[in-house]
Amino acid sequence: MSEASDTVLTTQDGRPLKASLRKALRREKLRAFLLIAPLLLFVIVTFVLPIADMLLRSVENSIVEETLPKTVQALASWDPTSGKLPDEAVFAALAADLKVAVKEKTHTRLGSRLNYEQTGMSSLFRKTGRHVKKMKEGPYKEQFLEVDKDWGDLDVWQTLKRFSPPYTAGYYLAAVDAQQTPDGIQMKPEDQRVYLLLFGRTLFLSIVITVSCLVLGYPIAFILAALPLRTSNLLMILVLLPFWTSLLVRTSAWKVLLQQQGVINDFLVWIGVVSNTDRLVMINNQTGTIIAMTHILLPFMILPLYSVMKTISPSYVRAAKSLGATDWTAFWRVYFPQSVPGIGAGAVLVFILAIGYYITPELVGGTSGIFISNRIAYHISSSLNWGLGAALGTMLLAAVLILFIVYDKIVGIDNVKLG
Amino acid sequence: MADNRGAAVRYENVQKSYDGETLVVKNLNLDIPPGEFLTMLGPSGSGKTTCLMMLAGFEPATHGEIFLNDRPINNVPPHKRGIGMVFQNYALFPHMSVAENLAFPLQVRKMGKAEQQEKVKRALEMVELGDFGNRRPAQLSGGQQQRVAVARALVFDPELVLMDEPLGALDKQLREQMQYEIKHIHENLGVTVVYVTHDQTEALTMSDRVAVFNDGIIQQLSTPDSLYEDPQNSFVAQFIGENNKLDGKVVEVNGSQCLVELGDGTRLKADKVNVSGVGDKTTLSLRPERVEFDPSDQMDNLVKGRIEELIYLGDHIRVRMNVAGNDEFVVKVRNRGEKRKLETGDIVPIGWSLNDCKALDAVA
Known part of the structure; x- marks a missing residue:
């Protein structure tokens, strides 16, 4: 073997045998591939892509960041375990974001998305959406609390913060009857496990x-x-x-x-x-x-x-x-x-x-x-x-x-x- | 030694039908003495395998009784008959190793572990496969599988072993070698063997006696040499070895001899075997190697034949001739190294002794 490797086998006209063989087989391989191509395409479109899409959807969570970009940014510096509501800057950002969202009618979608995590979110966003246009310049915190006192609820803000990253393990946690709390991952109460x-x-x-x-x-x-x-x-x-x-x-x-x-x-x-x-x-x-x-x-x-x-x-x-x-x-x-x-x-x-x-x-x-x-x-x-x-x-x-x-x-x- | 016992196997008036309309086995009577190697030989569909399966217990006899050592066994299930059997495709259990295959009959007999191992080892050595115990059957060659199958049929020391075309799947050379091995095992162990085959060479090589089956009937039961030398009817003559057929009519009977006139008027002397008298149609049977070229004048039968074809086969030359209007007449000439002087188209004198020419029943 070691001796034979010095001399490369060639065809009659001097081309390497392996290259020649590859060339001879290429046509056949191409033909074989063309035969399975329709099925391959069909499988990719109807099977592989949907599965990939499903895998992506199970962790994808960009809706919060897309709908409330400024709020998410402002919330980054807020510590959800502090026990205090976010400061005025966050409320101002929320007001700005919601004005855009209401115009594009995306705030209800965000509401129903967050409603999966905490009930009441859907109606909160709907209600706030109706009032946000009329909000005056100036401190927003009181105006929000006036619209709905839920904005003074720490849980709302914790949920918002928790689901602001573009990817989330929340769906998987929900799928095994667990949830993310400020104290880490915990099982849901027994009567809610399905x-x-x-x-x-x-x-x-x-x-x-x-x-x-x-x-x-x-x-x-x-x-x-x-x-x-x-x-x-x-x-x-x-x-x-x-x-x-x-x-x-x-x-x-x-x-x-x-x-x-x-x-x-x-x-x-x-x-x-x-x-x-x-x-x-x-x-x-x-x-x-x-x-x-x-x-x-x-x-x-x-x-x-x-x-x-x-x-x-x-x-x-x-x-x-x-x-x-x-x-x-x-x-x-x-x-x-x-x-x-x-x-x-x-x-x-x-x-x-x-x-x-x-x-x-x-x-x-x-x-x-x-x-x-x-x-x-x-x-x-x-x-x-x-x-x-x-x-x-x-x-x-x-x-x-x-x-x-x-x-x-x-x-x-x-x-x-x-x- | 064991001759004072009765027959090891006895078929008594055994008949078998699968569909209730035709008999596959018609009134079989057969005694097999202990220690004999008996072969059931016949074309496919002749009933030989059915006879074996009835003996093994896998097919019930429709009528009659089969005895094993003088004990009727019609109502004994197969696993209580204690008969070893080698199957056509060996039927080695593929999920067990060779040693496990051999140990199987010992395990179901609840034999002790140590004794099992001892017997398995001895059986493997008998077939010269001592080191193959741990292999799977699929890892063995055809010949090795065959030997394992033989060893498995013998490992529990049965007195009777049945073999159903065990060499059918092997190539020619291996088949011949295995024939001798099985023969030697039989001689050494002294077991009774009933062997089924459609291969006449196999039957002639191995057997003490051969039962030639056709159409559900034993056509002839005798030793291999008398089967070849003295066939009792046309079927046996044709089935065993090569054979020239000449159709004619008996015109004269003289004791054990007769004179037969062929279609073209040629008159031949023949041994009267299976014809009753003058006027009977008959088929003369003549072995190709018993015909001589340039016979002496004292030969019983002298005719002339035209050489149609010469085939060189090394040890002999096969000459196809036209004799008395039959152009399928074959003569085998031993190759003695003389210069061949036979040529296609020659008309040459040939002759044969009347003892080699058997007057048998006419082939329709």
């Missing part, structure tokens, strides 16, 4: 759904793999049929089945298992979410399991039996270990789909069966607190990635076979 509970429930329900999919799906996949191809293809249609039915229809069907006056309860009452007065509550709670989502995600467990089991030759089990193993030993020690890659693939697929599921928990989950994604949707479309929604979404994404890495470390992602 998100940790929701994250925990999302994880727990996703695990329950994954396990029930596995318990129900494994025997089905096993039978499908063992049957002759003609029969198994027919049965496979039954597995795939739900795929071809609208998600909403399937979920609504569960509503019909599971509700208290529904088919299942009626049947149970009829055969006398349940009395008419205490019918089972199976919907608008966790039970409903688990049942409906297990049903919807079952094919995602069966298909990878089936494709892995299909590759396990029946001669392994036969060999085990001929060597003296009972049916159970042959299954447990020989068949099952070989089906683990399918379990891994199915479980990862179902779990990741479940953890971000939205429609089904929304429709059948009631209040106790909803997922973190329902809360994200609420913040994106109802409360319009996109920053918090983005922070929750980012955390969900991070949780999935962490689980994926843990899974890779324990099981090995190369053991996962989808077919």
